[in-house]
Amino acid sequence: MPIQTVTAVICSVDLEKRDTEIKILLGCTSEESQAILDIHNTGSQSAILLVRK
Template identity: 40%
Template sequence: MSAYENNAFFWQKLDTLYLSSKLVVDRPRNTCHYKYSNLIYPVDYGYLCDTTGSDQAPIDVFKGSEKSNLVQSVVVSADILKKDCEVKLLIGCSEEEELEILEFLNQTEFQKAVLIRRGSEVPYWASND
C-alpha cells in the first residue's frame, strides 16, 4: 500500500455529506475576512449545516463558479495561531480558482495549506467482490 491512497470511496462519502446537507454561504466571493481585512475570499465560502468538522464547527466549503455537486478536492490547513488543522471541501472550482484558494490560505506565515484532488482509485482491499 502506498503512503497516500486516493480512495474513490472516501470521495463518495464526501459527496454524500455535501449532498445531504444545506450549504450556507456566509462569506461571498470578493468579501473581506471578518478578522483580517487584507484577506479577500476568491470564491464563495461557507459551511454545511448539521455537520461537524475537526474544530467542532460545521464543515467548511469553498464554492467556485462551475456547476457541480461533487467534491473535486479538499484543502488541509494547519494554523499555528489557532493551533489546529482543518479540512475544507472544494465544490465547482476551476483550476484557476483552486490556485486562488491555495494562495488565499497560504498568504500568512501562521497558516499553510495543501490541496488534494479527487481520485478514482479503488483500494486493493475493496475489490474482493
C-alpha cells in the same frame, strides 16, 4: 438543486491559532482551487491542495 462534484480538498493548519481545518471544494475550476489555496498559505497558515482526478 444541481448535484455538485467534489473537485478538491484543502487541508490547512494555522500554527499561531493551533487550529486545523479541512475544506471540501465543490465544482471548482483549477484556477479557483489555486486561488483558495493561495489564501490559505499566508502568514502563520499553511495548506495543501488534494485534487480529485
